[in-house]
Amino acid sequence: MEKKVRVRFAPSPTGGLHLGGVRTVLYNYLFARKHQGDFVLRIEDTDQNRFVSGAEDYIQECLKWCGLVPDESPLHGGPYAPYRQSERKEMYSQYAEQLVANGFAYYAFDTQEELEKMREQFKTDENPSPQYNHIVREKMRNSVSLSHDEVQRLINEGLPYVIRIKMPDNETLTFTDMIRGEVSFNSSLTDDKVLLKADGMPTYHLAVVVDDYSMKISHAFRGEEWLPSAPVHLLLWRYLGWEEDMPQWAHLPLILKPDGHGKLSKRDGDRLGFPVFAMNWKDPKLEEMATGFRELGFLPEAFLNLLAVLGWNDGSEQEIFTLEELIENFSLDHVHKGGAKFNYEKAKWFNHEWIKKLPVDNWQHTVRKDFEEKGLIIEDENKFFQILELVRDRCTLLTDFYQQASFFFKAPEVLDVASVKPKWNEDKSMFFDIVSEKFTVLEDWNAVNIETLFKDTAIEKEIKVGELQLPFRIMLVGGKFGPTVFDIASIIGRGETVNRIKKALIDFSE
């Protein structure tokens, strides 16, 4: 059985690929892989003015980073190409004309002003937004109200027109949603949607039906916000005579803002202090850079994981899933019907888990790049790996590694002297003089020996070891963080350890 799953990218004034978009792609992908189907990606660019150049490449790179598309371009080519709506323009108008010829749609010549006037005229307290529907249809300038000759004359004059669907009066339209079950609408409550715009491009309504049909799509996933226009699409499938080929729909729950209310929008990220885009996105119009999950230090595995379980679970207690596990366990009947508020703390938790879980080799190059950009030079490969292992438990984001490990590569510039000062005294100062002397002649420079020597000397000088460890840490690290001090000393080396002690001793006594 042929099964194809489609996904639709909505161009928008700001472009970018945000959480909801990636999740829709992900669910499509999981479903397709699970059922050994094809995974169809399409670019939607009905509105030329709004489509942001570069968005296509951006989207593709995002999906590549996530591991959802192979390297070769899946957005073009293939048996159902082209995928750009502007390249399929002819096809849409042809079907729109067919609908008019069969009496399911009509030409409408109303200008923007006339439409506004109509809305103003029919506006009441009970009905603040009047629709272009069976009630007002007859009163407007269109091929339903006008005579055939008049219509011909207007067209010949070159008057711009749109094609609108003629919604039937009082018909119950029912379809089955894979997530929600049976959903019904009354046809009278939907207006006569524009199918073909004056510029000859289709609206989403026409395009989605024509494309799904011509690309032989069997399953279509989209956000819940599309539910109210589903009856229009259902009618179009019927009117074009393709009802038997209509794909099964799944309307996904929305991802909501973590604070107040409403669906998560592209602007919320900056306002609330977390990313909403998969990767950095620079709005060409606003010249504003929105930070992406990737640049913030998220692992693609974690990003996919957290997105997958935002609105879906497999019924077990498992929360950490590999992509393969997601494919195996994914099922639409465990997708929630209600929207989920995005929780950035939890999102970071997923990343933390993945940093702990994945082999260092999977992500070390990202950390290395970050280090190098910040001026650290990595000379010893083995040492670098050793350090990563040592600090990974305390890093939530890949970008945390710099803060947690930079002191291995260069001495701290500022020491947290304030934490040492109150309990600092002459005896301790002397202790460190002696210890550093002993360090220079210690035979085997390793963590165990350093610790033994350190502690023995403390006992000898009758100072509590505990009171010496914090100063030692601050000498080496600069602050109250990082792994065991003796491990640090062993890695940075004998000379560097002694140097840092000497330098700190001066700072402490000032």
Place this chain on the structure above:
RNA sequence: GGAGCGUUGGUCAAGGGGUUAAGACACCUCCCUUUCACGGAGGAAUCACGGGUUCGAUUCCCGUACGCUCUACCA
């Protein structure tokens, strides 16, 4: 205003006529660690409300409330 869809702790959620109503994040306490984490033990906190149906409803039905989405020549 209308329509559609939804509603289990602060958040994500399992469950789906009889349960001590899982688990995770966050929060609190303690242990480990004389750093910060990790890890471990524990705690506080939930079935929106009202009617039915039933021996019994968080679960099924109907209302109500609340929330969200849509109501464009945007998707």
